[in-house]
Amino acid sequence: MEIDRVVGGVRHPSVTTDEILEAMKTFEVRQDDIWVITYPKAGTTWMQEIVSVLLNGCDFQKADEIDIRHRYSFLDIVHPGHVCPHVKAASKPSPRLIKTHLPSHQMASEIITKKPKIVYVGRNPKDNAASLFNFHHSCNVLRTYESWDVFYKAFCAGDVHGGSWFEMNLYWWNKRDEDNILFVKYEDMKKDLGSVVLKVSEFFGWEIPDGKLEEVVKHCSFSSMKQNPKTNHTSSEWMKSAFMRKGEVGDWKNYFSVSQSEEFDKLYAEKMKGSGLTYQYEL
Numbered sequence: 001m002e003i004d005r006v007v008g009g010v011r012h013p014s015v016t017t018d019e020i021l022e023a024m025k026t027f028e029v030r031q032d033d034i035w036v037i038t039y040p041k042a043g044t045t046w047m048q049e050i051v052s053v054l055l056n057g058c059d060f061q062k063a064d065e066i067d068i069r070h071r072y073s074f075l076d077i078v079h080p081g082h083v084c085p086h087v088k089a090a091s092k093p094s095p096r097l098i099k100t101h102l103p104s105h106q107m108a109s110e111i112i113t114k115k116p117k118i119v120y121v122g123r124n125p126k127d128n129a130a131s132l133f134n135f136h137h138s139c140n141v142l143r144t145y146e147s148w149d150v151f152y153k154a155f156c157a158g159d160v161h162g163g164s165w166f167e168m169n170l171y172w173w174n175k176r177d178e179d180n181i182l183f184v185k186y187e188d189m190k191k192d193l194g195s196v197v198l199k200v201s202e203f204f205g206w207e208i209p210d211g212k213l214e215e216v217v218k219h220c221s222f223s224s225m226k227q228n229p230k231t232n233h234t235s236s237e238w239m240k241s242a243f244m245r246k247g248e249v250g251d252w253k254n255y256f257s258v259s260q261s262e263e264f265d266k267l268y269a270e271k272m273k274g275s276g277l278t279y280q281y282e283l
């Protein structure tokens, strides 16, 4: 079987089956679902952990009872021979935790009418690309690019897992003022995680018990999540290396040449023109 193919203009790994993409057209969304939506490698797992912890009243043990991969219905992929996540999700009790990277034209269409609460995490595209490049190498179900240069061109063209970074970010950025949507930037989480945790708790209407905010920040720090087997799977049938890699802002400098960086800045200006969406590339 081919490792990936293009469906509806998006390169999907074969584990994102036609059945899944078809099912998203009629997948029943619930108003009280909790969705974490991201372009792949933008900080999904980080936000998933924050949401889990807050949902469980900052009881870390309870939040981490189940591996993060199984706490959320990750709608996009299925192991060969297993039941599709959307089928399993249909019988889960509310509130369901759901994660997806699917582009707007392929995600569950009812998301627009049912308006569940959605947290979107965006990350500066250069770090996002560097992280995705590494992920393509460490994840068995994704294509391995022969070099950074080849990957860079594919990323600019939106011909990678996740499709066009520009389209996805623009779509959610344009929805940022809707009541059921919270748009968060990875770089803001790095700068001041406490403020982002507070924003998330206010968005959902969840109280943080007195004195617990600092503990949440510590629990969700990179070093703590790296040591936590429930958030950092170090090996699995899908992964050749540990999931938690560097967790930094600015690692892109180890990948982009000066000319690629300049060329990318021009592409960003062209694609995101008039949107007002800006990202920080170093802190």
Ligand code: A3P
Pocket (backbone or CB within 6 Å): 038, 039, 040, 041, 042, 043, 044, 045, 046, 127, 130, 131, 132, 134, 220, 221, 222, 223, 225, 243, 244, 245, 246, 247, 248, 251
């Ligand atoms: P790097 O590859 O740059 O290290 P996703 O969960 O969407 O797949 O994103 C993974 C990226 O988020 C990885 O980036 C990972 O290290 C980073 N990440 C995960 N948890 C983090 C945390 N607590 N703090 C900072 N970065 C984190």
